[in-house]
Amino acid sequence: MSSKIGLLLVNLGSPDAPTPAATRRYLAEFLHDRRVIDTSRWIWCPILHGIILRTRPAKSAKAYEKVWNEPEFSNQAVPVKLAPLVRITGAQAQALQEAFGEDVQVEYAMRYGNPSIEAALDALMEKGCMRVGVLPLYPQFAGATTASVFDGISKAIKARMDLPEIRFLRHYYDEPQYIKALSDSLTDHFATLDWKPEAIMASYHGLPQSYVDKGDPYQAECLRTTELLRQEMNVSEDYLFTTFQSRFGPKAWLQPYTDKTLEQMPKKGVKKIAVVMPGFSADCLETLEEIKLEASETFLANGGEKFTAVPCLNTRPDHLNFLKALSEQRLLNGWL
Numbered sequence: 415m416s417s418k419i420g421l422l423l424v425n426l427g428s429p430d431a432p433t434p435a436a437t438r439r440y441l442a443e444f445l446h447d448r449r450v451i452d453t454s455r456w457i458w459c460p461i462l463h464g465i466i467l468r469t470r471p472a473k474s475a476k477a478y479e480k481v482w483n484e485p486e487f488s489n490q491a492v493p494v495k496l497a498p499l500v501r502i503t504g505a506q507a508q509a510l511q512e513a514f515g516e517d518v519q520v521e522y523a524m525r526y527g528n529p530s531i532e533a534a535l536d537a538l539m540e541k542g543c544m545r546v547g548v549l550p551l552y553p554q555f556a557g558a559t560t561a562s563v564f565d566g567i568s569k570a571i572k573a574r575m576d577l578p579e580i581r582f583l584r585h586y587y588d589e590p591q592y593i594k595a596l597s598d599s600l601t602d603h604f605a606t607l608d609w610k611p612e613a614i615m616a617s618y619h620g621l622p623q624s625y626v627d628k629g630d631p632y633q634a635e636c637l638r639t640t641e642l643l644r645q646e647m648n649v650s651e652d653y654l655f656t657t658f659q660s661r662f663g664p665k666a667w668l669q670p671y672t673d674k675t676l677e678q679m680p681k682k683g684v685k686k687i688a689v690v691m692p693g694f695s696a697d698c699l700e701t702l703e704e705i706k707l708e709a710s711e712t713f714l715a716n717g718g719e720k721f722t723a724v725p726c727l728n729t730r731p732d733h734l735n736f737l738k739a740l741s742e743q744r745l746l747n748g749w750l
């Protein structure tokens with residue numbers, strides 16, 4: 415007898431509330447993941463417990479507070495009291511559920527915090543889904559994100575006597591429909607401006623350089639994403655280029671750094687810039703606070719005149735159509 419089919423969307427996760435206590439719980443789970451921080455626990459745990467978890471939660475909670483209700487949604491069932499990333503991922507899951515109808519049960523989960531992977535898998539199995547496709551919502555593969563979702567799935571099913579059949583998507587950075595949606599999102603966003611960007615910065619979340627040196631394909635996939643977008647838009651390397659944001663700690667991360675590049679651009683004659691963030695499938699702290707609020711200030715304080723952050727693909731119809739086709743073709747094929 416054929417069982418029901420489940421689709422599980424997974425993204426990174428956020429605190430349950432923009433408070434120091436909730437942010438501390440979230441950061442403690444996140445920053446204990448060896449895929450995220452590979453330093454020996456003898457060295458890392460004293461730093462994490464003694465310094466980071468004492469200082470960063472209050473600072474991060476303030477940052478979350480600034481963007482908690484952004485972007486505003488008017489007509490969705492997912493409550494506004496959730497963080498932007500969780501809310502948008504919930505809205506994506508809801509839209510995909512409506513698009514699939516009875517054929518596929520769609521749930522969403524966060525790698526850290528709530529709703530947990532365990533709860534989402536429980537929900538799918540309770541609905542009788544013994545075939546589950548897992549779609550990590552990271553276009554580019556990284557050990558710290560995609561592989562960590564794989565670990566999260568393994569951990570969630572560890573104590574189960576019975577398992578569903580599970581398929582896992584590794585990345586989708588080079589899918590033509592994704593590149594086209596990015597390009598169209600730029601066109602649509604530029605149509606809302608009364609000025610024309612002189613350059614577009616494609617800013618991706620950073621990663622320690624050492625992870626790439628040990629074989630992580632993330633940097634190459636980010637560079638290729640920008641190249642494909644450049645081809646789609648028919649623009650030059652000077653006009654559309656890659657940088658890496660969200661550096662954490664004293665080690666070298668992937669370069670060029672987004673903030674340092676923004677400081678230099680006005681001196682090089684670029685005074686009007688747009689930033690697109692193709693590595694984020696939903697707006698979150700790193701796009702709304704770090705780029706839309708902080709990076710724009712950096713650019714303007716250094717002689718820039720106009721700055722705009724392009725919204726992530728979020729619940730754009732072309733993004734949802736793409737995620738549906740991607741799931742059908744690369745996860746659920748032969749099951750439907």
Ligand SMILES: C=CC1=C(C)c2cc3[nH]c(cc4nc(cc5[nH]c(cc1n2)c(C)c5CCC(=O)O)C(CCC(=O)O)=C4C)c(C)c3C=C
Nearest residue numbers: 426427428450474499556558559619620621662698699700
């Ligand atoms: C400390 C190491 C970190 C690595 C390595 C890292 C990789 C990485 N992260 C994302 C995507 C997101 N990260 C987000 C927040 C965030 N990231 C780190 C640290 C690392 N990320 C921290 C400590 C935080 C929390 C916020 C803070 O205190 O600064 C988010 C947003 C979460 C939200 O709630 O909105 C995303 C998304 C990728 C893609 C990646 C590697 C490629």
Ligand SMILES: [Fe+2]
Nearest residue numbers: 446459462463
């Ligand atoms: Fe610890």
Ligand SMILES: [Fe+2]
Nearest residue numbers: 426619660700
């Ligand atoms: Fe991160």
